[in-house]
Amino acid sequence: MTGLDKILKHIEEDAVSAADQILAEAKQKADEIMADARAEGEKMCAEITERSKLDVQSSLSRAESAANLQEKKLILKAKQEIIGEVIINAKASLLSLPDKEYFDVIIKMIQKHALAGAGYILFSDTDYKRLPQQFDELMKIGLSGKAGASLTLAGETVNINGGFILVYGDVEINCSFDALFAAAKENLQDKVSEILFD
Template sequence: MTGLEKILKHIEEDADTAADKIITEANNKAAVILADARAEGEKKRAEILERSKLEVQSCLSRAESAANLQEKKLILNAKQEIIGNIINRAKESLLQLEDTKYFDIIIRMVGKHALAQNGQILFSEADSQRLPIQFNETLKTVLSQKEGAVLTAGKETVNICGGFILSYGDVEINCSFDALFAAAKENLQDKVSDFLFD
């Protein structure tokens, strides 16, 4: 082997060693980069998984809240319907009382609402036809306890469903059952609700 061949062989061996070293270093760097990439990928996957879990929990929580709210609305609507039905039945039971009891209630209401002046008491057509014979006398007795209060039963009728209207010229006091129940609606609802649901 000549000197040139030895030098070339030596250069070739050095080149092979350097190439092996470079390849090994490149493989090591590639392994580190790959490991880092895998670690970063795993970290991202874990973050995405955690975000997804939180979003699912948040979504479930919102759905549960909405369902609870809907349930409360349905229960409230059902309670209001029950209360409304009971109040309507109470009003209907007043209208269906026999004449003596019905007009006893009317007389008590007149005593409470009559003003100390002259006026008329107006009834529905149905109530006008079923006025007890002694109604005017009972009315005078009740009004005698209020100085200046004088009421006569009006000949005209009004379009109401039970109760009466007191007419004092331009002033009318609506004591129909519908008006009285409407005015006391909130209080009645509270009382019926307390009785039924508490």
Template sequence: MTGLDKILKAIEAEAEAKADKVISEANKEAEEILSAAKAEAEKRCKEIAEKSEADKKAILSRAESAAALQEKKILLDVKQQIISNIIDNARMSLANLPDSELIEIVLQMVKRYAHNKEGQIVFSASDKNRIPKDFNNSLKAVLEDRPGAVLTVSDETASIDGGFLLVYGDVEENCSFDALFNAYKETLQDQVNALLFD
């Protein structure tokens, strides 16, 4: 082997060694990059899975809250309907009372709502026919402890469902059952609610 061949062989051997080293380092670097990429991918997958789980829990929580709210709303609507029905039935039952019970209620209302001056009491046409002949005497008796309070039954009738109107000249006080139930609607609802649901 000549000197030139030896030099070429040495250069070739050195080049192969360098190439092997470069390839080895490239492979090592590629493995490190691959390993890092795999670790990053696993980390991102874990983060995405955790976020998905958190999102799922948040969506379920919101859905449960919305369902609970809807349930409360439905229950409240049902309670309100029950309360309204009871109050409406109570109002209708007043119109169907026997005459003696109706007169007793009317006299209690007169005692409560009458003014201390002269006036007239006006009934609906149907209730006026239920008033006994001596009703003016009953009015006097109920108002005897109210100075100046004098009521007489009017010949006129009113378009009301039951109860009466108190008329003092130009001033009229509506004591119809509808007006009283409407005036005390919230109080009645609270009382019925307390009786049924508390």
């Protein structure tokens, strides 16, 4: 083997050795990069999983709150409907009382709402036609406890559904059942609610 061949062989061996070393270092670097990437991927996966759990819990919590709110709204609506029906039925039962009992209630209402002074009272056409014969006398007896109070039965009727209207000059007191129930609605709703739901 000549000197040149030896030199070439030596260069080739050095080149192969250097190439093997470069390849080994590159493989080691690639393994490290892969391990880092794998670790980073697992970390990101864990973070995404945790965020997903939190998002799911948050969504479930919001959905549960919304469902609870909807349930409360439905219960409140049902209670209001029931209370409304009870009030409507109470008004209907007043209107359907037998004449004597009905006008006993009317006399009590007159005693409560009449003012001291002279006035007149208006009824619906239906009530006017069924007034007891001695109604004027019953009204006088009912008002005897109120000093200066006197009422005259008007010859005309008004468009109301039960109850009456008192008129004192320019002052009208609406004692129709619709007006009285409307004025007392909130209080009636509270009382009916207590009876039905407490």
